[in-house]
Amino acid sequence: FPFRAHCIEERRISPLRLREEVVVLGMADEADCMHEMFVEVEWQGRHFGVPLAQIEALDADDDSVEAIDDWKYWLKRGYQLV
Template sequence: MTQETDQERDERIRREMLTDAYTADEQAISWCYHLEREMTFPFQARCIEERTITPLREGEEVPVVGMTDEVVSSREMFVLVKWMDRKFGVPLSQLEVLDVDQDTRDAVDDWHYWNGDADR
C-alpha cells in the first residue's frame, strides 16, 4: 500500500469495503468479510493492550488461527487465537501483527485505522 492521507484512506475504505453498507451492522459484516478474505491464517500477533475481556497480557505473542464464527459487535472484529490449551476470540484491535504477508498487514492496518476513530 502506498502512503495515503487519512482522507484518501477513508475514501478507499468506503469505496472498496463499505459500498452499500449503511448501518453499523452492515458495516461490521462488510469488515468481517473483508478481513476474512484478505488475512492469511495462521499468523503470529502480539498483544498491544490489556483488556478485561481477554486474558492476554501486553507483549504476549499468540497465533491467530481465524475469524470468529459470528460478528460479536459492530465496533470490534474478533479473531480466534490459540492460547494455552484452548482457542477463543479476542478483539483484533488488541493485537499487532508480526511477520505477515502484505495483504494481511494492510487489512489489519486498515481495521486499526478505521476502528481508532470513534466518531465514525
C-alpha cells in the first residue's frame, strides 16, 4: 500500500464506475469486513471503503496482487466470510 487500481465491476454499494481509477490506501477496519473484504481508497478527494472484489490493481507489489487474486479465487469458489 498504497497502489493504484481501477474498478472492474459496478456495485450498488459503491460510487465507482467501470474503469475509474482509485488509490488503495489499505485494508478497511475489521468491523467493516464482517461479510466481505473492503479496502480503503482515495477517490476524487474522498476516502471510503469499496469491496476488494470490485477493483483490479494497476501497480501493486507482488504480495498485494497475490492477496487480491487469492480473495477473488476464494469468492469464485463460493466461499464467503461469516
